[in-house]
Amino acid sequence: MQLAKKTMFKKLSKKTVVPASILIAFSSIYSHAVYAQENSPYSRFGLGDKTPSTNIINRGMGGVASGFVSPATINYANPASYGFFQTTKEFNSKKMLNGRMVFDVGADITGRNLINSTTKERFPATNIQFSHVMVGMPLRNNWGMAFGVRPLTSIKYSQRANVLVKDPITNNIIDSAVANYEGSGGLNLASIGTGFKINAGEKLSIAVGVNGGYIFGKKNAASRMNLHNDSTEFNGVLYENQTNYNGMYFDAGLQLHTQLSKKIYLSVGANGAWKQKLNTTTERFAGTYVQSEFSGIVKQDTVSLSKTEGNIMYPSTMTFGFILEKPQINYNSTGWSIGADYTSNKWSDYRANNIADNSLKNNWQIKIGGEFQPIRKKGYFSQMNYRLGYFTGPDYITFNSKELKSSGFSLGLGMPLANYNYNMTRQASVINLAFEYLNRGNSSLPIKENIYRISVGFSLSDIWFQKRKYD
Template identity: 35%
Template sequence: MARLYLALLVTGTTLLSAVAQENSPFARYGLGNIYSGSNVVSRSMGGLGVAHADGLNNNVGQSINFSNPATYGNLYMTSFDLGLMIDSRTLRSNNPSGHFQSNYFIPTYVVVGMPLNRKKGWGLAFGLRPVTRINYSVHTFEQIRTDSLVNVYEGSGGLNQFFVGLGKKWKSLNIGFNAGYHFGNKDISTKKAFVNDTVFHYQSNSFTNTHFNGLFFDAGMQYEIKLSKKEFKEKKSTDQYALRFGATASLKQQLSASQDIGRQTYTQTSNGEVTIDSIYEVKNTKGKITLPFSYAGGITFHKTTTSVRGAFEMWSIGAEYAVTQWTQYRFYGQTEPLVNSWQMKVGGQFCPNPINGKNYWSNVNYRAGVYYGKDYVNPDGNGLKQFGVSLGAGLPVKKWRSYDYQFTTINTAFEFGKRGSSVNNITENYFQLSFGLSLSDIWFQKRKYD
């Protein structure tokens, strides 16, 4: 049944013209296509974030790493972080042969972070971001005896998250947590209409609209081991090499849901759809949606140079492994064609020469990464492999000075990826261009002189 339904969806994609929306049949399953749970800095490194720490060094700036709340203890300035993304997807089908392209633009997060007590290592962050997205509209055509039947499959909605997180730093150990509120909706419908010149038929609409919300909790930790240190007296600088370990976990969660179901006939007029008769209607049916347990672990190896101008991260490289147990997912007690997903990520960044500060491009942080894994959607039973590469840069808007505590950084990420392989009838290629704007300053500081 799942194979037939997906095949019908793909048939319709070859008949539609491109529109400015995400139009992926994979969004029909679960709660839709999943957004990356990391900021633009991490996305430019293949999604590396569990063992990565923002805001520790002067040349990196202070993007807020909400993928691991343990990093909030490193915050030393109040920061505003905004992420935007342009997404372009190409859906391809082998049988029937065809392809369909869609493009869309969406904000990916708005986050504020601040130190609560810099000396004791307390930090706070809060923000809003989309977690998943459902948005598709697909037409199919079929022949029933002498009549032509048009099917329209539509879906919209997704899951959103508002979070508040707290982090604490003790020398080499950081711990933290995020807690907050999940909310969203999943509205799906199937419309049918006969195309006939001699016999009139009303059109039918079968819809299910579900609204859901609930609390969530996740936690993280990081631990750093200093490997070696070398001092250069003539340069008045010190090089230090260290390993940073990180881990995060998100608890299994229950969302409270309310559902409206309807089966009706309607007609299309110049003023829109007009309902003729409601054949079946049930409103406000209560239920539960179960979101799965997930965990991730990673390691980063990095070099830091300290001089009279401050501390600067010269380069870092790391790896990360993440798992989400999607077989635990339930929608009103029902399962869907989902599997446990996993992803392996490798990435890094380097800054050519931030210490002398003479050349702009020597202060830019260059980043790259790669990821590989298995997607959580499994409509055809063969599994969906996922692979992607990313490139990016952290562009300082103005030159850093030791007496100036204002940082403005534009972070960019270019991602090329693919869902599916030769064993799948349907594959999806995507290109994502992300921009992050990080604004940091010393706020709430009591003046000593007026």
């Protein structure tokens, strides 16, 4: 990472690759088995549950990313890092001889244990979700670019409640009903960015970068109500809202890398985005419906149907952080890094058609984490990188003006699958795993969530732009 000139992975044998292959196969089977069982009640508020904003290496370190640089992955959280993509200069020249291109893809398995604060009942829910796909490459020495797509938020909930139906004039109770609330959707970001590094001295480098992208997605919300009546069958009442979001989005970053001593390096980073407007199109339906075993929900009478154009103001965000590192310089030495980030999100900027949302509030998060690289021996476990992290801070969503406190820890592994050493061997393949566990909410709220997330990522890289010479 950072200013390290060498990243050490010994050549792997078939015996060492087998454990990793078994783990991949198990993850694939498990992911397929739990698909589409997600239920996150709080995702009905705001723009939904925020998905991780960092790659899988950083998630294993608690999400620390602002000052992070690695030749084996893409740090899309801070585009300044694109200026550090690995290159080799031509002999006696400043031109690039070749560079390492990186392909990074990942998926998340998220499990939730929903706990009813009153009855103490537990409701498990699990889901697999696409994490990101990114491609990064150097364009010149000290200049790189990256592009890809990833989710920003996720919406998936299904709730049922018994409600009382009142006469709108007398306010007297006239019946009881079952209400069902369902929602789905989320926002995604397709982006392309560039970063440029300036060597300001023998021991100091400064990099700046910017991402430009397009946010797109939707939020589907539906509520259905059926009266409790044993003698007469009534059609149910149905309300549907579907909002589509789209618009340009930009963020920027800065990194400063310096050598503190013969073996220790410091990286300081800052990245963020200003508040930005997104366009919306909302379709609303109100009417009646019937439901059958074979046809599902079938709309009957339409009471109202409308389509409106509008906008939202997506909030600003800012992150500051650092990483202190001792690089691994050869097979017989260890390497380590430790760092921290502070993130602030200004959700008071959020507006939907110029109207504030009282269920949203400014929030912050502190992240602490590190990585350890053992002496490289023949055993596979000595080839892996080990990561640990902790994070804490309230969610941006509130419920009845009460904040959702959130904190958790993370573990991570970097598992090489191909030869990758300081001579810049042509190909390098690494599996990155991260396990995150967090608590969201407390007993003062109707629902408390215990959440775990298993993230599996593949970082594949190869030497490109190789110039050939012939006699």
